[in-house]
Amino acid sequence: VSVAPASLEQELRARFGDELVLRGVPPLYLSDATEARGLHGNADAVVLPRTAEEVADVVAWCYEHGAPLTPRGGGTGFAGGAVPLEGVVLGLERLKAVRSLDPELWRMEVEAGVTTLDVRRRARESGLLFPPDPGAAEQSQIGGNVATNAGGPHAFKYGVTGDWVTGIEAVVAPGELVQVGGAIRKDVAGYDLASLLVGSEGTLGVITSVWLRLTPAPEAVAPVVSLHDGTMSGCEALASVLGSGLPVAALEYLDPETVRRAADAFPVPLERGGFMVLVDVDGSTEEVARLRAEVHEAVSEGSLFLWAPESAAEIAALWRWRDGVSIAVQVERGGKVSEDIVVPFDRLGEAIEETLAIGARHDLPACSWGHAGDGNLHSTFLVDPGEPAQVARAEAASEELFDLAARLGGSVSGEHGLGLVKGGQLRRQWAPAALALHDAIKAAFDPAGLLNPGKKR
Ligand SMILES: Cc1cc2nc3c(=O)[nH]c(=O)nc-3n(C[C@H](O)[C@H](O)[C@H](O)COP(=O)(O)OP(=O)(O)OC[C@H]3O[C@@H](n4cnc5c(N)ncnc54)[C@H](O)[C@@H]3O)c2cc1C
Numbered sequence: 001v002s003v004a005p006a007s008l009e010q011e012l013r014a015r016f017g018d019e020l021v022l023r024g025v026p027p028l029y030l031s032d033a034t035e036a037r038g039l040h041g042n043a044d045a046v047v048l049p050r051t052a053e054e055v056a057d058v059v060a061w062c063y064e065h066g067a068p069l070t071p072r073g074g075g076t077g078f079a080g081g082a083v084p085l086e087g088v089v090l091g092l093e094r095l096k097a098v099r100s101l102d103p104e105l106w107r108m109e110v111e112a113g114v115t116t117l118d119v120r121r122r123a124r125e126s127g128l129l130f131p132p133d134p135g136a137a138e139q140s141q142i143g144g145n146v147a148t149n150a151g152g153p154h155a156f157k158y159g160v161t162g163d164w165v166t167g168i169e170a171v172v173a174p175g176e177l178v179q180v181g182g183a184i185r186k187d188v189a190g191y192d193l194a195s196l197l198v199g200s201e202g203t204l205g206v207i208t209s210v211w212l213r214l215t216p217a218p219e220a221v222a223p224v225v226s227l228h229d230g231t232m233s234g235c236e237a238l239a240s241v242l243g244s245g246l247p248v249a250a251l252e253y254l255d256p257e258t259v260r261r262a263a264d265a266f267p268v269p270l271e272r273g274g275f276m277v278l279v280d281v282d283g284s285t286e287e288v289a290r291l292r293a294e295v296h297e298a299v300s301e302g303s304l305f306l307w308a309p310e311s312a313a314e315i316a317a318l319w320r321w322r323d324g325v326s327i328a329v330q331v332e333r334g335g336k337v338s339e340d341i342v343v344p345f346d347r348l349g350e351a352i353e354e355t356l357a358i359g360a361r362h363d364l365p366a367c368s369w370g371h372a373g374d375g376n377l378h379s380t381f382l383v384d385p386g387e388p389a390q391v392a393r394a395e396a397a398s399e400e401l402f403d404l405a406a407r408l409g410g411s412v413s414g415e416h417g418l419g420l421v422k423g424g425q426l427r428r429q430w431a432p433a434a435l436a437l438h439d440a441i442k443a444a445f446d447p448a449g450l451l452n453p454g455k456k457r
Contacts, residue, residue: 060175079419
């Protein structure tokens with residue numbers, strides 16, 4: 001670094017002024033959702049540009065002065081990707097413009113700092129749907145969603161964030177604003193650089209704006225919830241929905257340990273516990289009525305409880321509850337270490353039971369829930385973040401989880417990315433030649449290694 005860390009803030013202020021450079025580093029900019037496992041970073045300055053051009057100027061300055069920089073969206077990531085290790089935090093929160101919204105053309109262009117909820121709301125107000133629905137929509141930003149290729153319950157039918165991105169404007173080293181793709185729906189002219197930026201966790205470039213494709217909003221939606229007496233019978237119900245060939249929109253599960261911890265806030269009284277299956281269907285009113293009845297039939301065999309809310313208020317309450325599960329389970333100890341492993345659908349039951357067994361081996365309460373249709377678990381160990389011994393045991397337990405995912409032919413991450421917390425884990429699932437390409441791509445985009453150093457390795 002050609003600028004001493006201690007004078008970084010001062011030098012940045014001399015160049016960009018008080019408007020862009022914060023005084024001191026507020027603790028908020030040093031953590032993300034991994035705070036629940038006690039993770040805090042270090043930084044020397046926080047810069048909040050207002051335009052894409054200002055982002056380019058800041059990146060150019062950092063590149064010229066050898067200063068590492070960590071792009072930051074809403075700070076809701078679960079992999080510590082936005083937790084800085086040193087240098088400059090570059091927050092995208094002021095890039096809030098909806099640059100264009102063309103309902104008749106099913107598309108919009110939004111700046112990186114627009115929240116996920118706002119993107120979905122703006123689409124909805126025009127009769128359209130932006131389907132990706134990660135859980136922290138009020139706080140997470142579209143730039144962060146693209147940078148982590150976020151999923152969510154409805155990714156089962158609609159795919160993940162990247163499937164809805166047709167173009168990206170980003171600042172790449174050494175500080176150039178580039179556009180790949182745009183308001184077009186097809187593009188095979190070059191290597192798919194936009195897809196490389198999707199899920200790159202701030203290590204290849206800083207996303208300033210994205211073009212999103214939209215789809216007409218379905219006329220009706222109808223969730224169906226069922227409870228089953230154990231993991232294996234619950235997984236049979238999931239397999240029965242999948243095997244029935246019904247084009248359901250979401251296929252979720254919550255294991256009995258999760259249901260027990262989150263039951264109090266369920267929108268209607270839960271008469272009993274068990275393994276929960278949550279299926280959502282959407283489409284025209286007639287189609288939804290038919291699908292709902294068929295889903296009912298597919299899950300009802302051996303089920304202990306069935307609930308199919310019909311009013312908009314009840315349906316909204318159900319999804320609010322589902323979004324809050326991650327926070328609800330953490331109340332018991334104040335924190336959690338939660339990993340988003342993926343396994344083939346037919347190994348889901350095994351992975352759910354093994355999560356509990358791993359927790360027991362490390363003397364930690366465990367539970368899991370997740371996107372069953374995508375084989376994506378949120379395997380969770382409850383910890384008190386103020387007890388380093390518990391956090392260390394949970395990290396050892398996570399190593400066993402990653403082993404399990406690799407052994408079952410899965411992935412160490414389906415949604416949250418490698419970030420800081422899964423450093424080195426890619427080795428479990430990729431051959432050396434593939435890892436070498438991964439490193440070569442990083443070096444091509446960021447030869448000085450200044451973009452989010454220490455992450456996605
Ligand atoms: C309650 C809760 C529920 C969640 N549910 C889901 C879910 O259902 N599905 C799912 O996939 N995820 C989920 N997540 C995690 C998910 O990764 C984030 O919610 C979201 O996608 C991250 O967006 P963010 O703006 O908060 O990014 P941040 O946490 O700020 O950053 C995440 C990563 O992206 C990089 N980054 C951010 N913005 C940019 C940018 N403009 N340019 C380049 N890099 C950037 C950062 O450097 C970092 O590496 C959940 C999180 C919480 C707290």
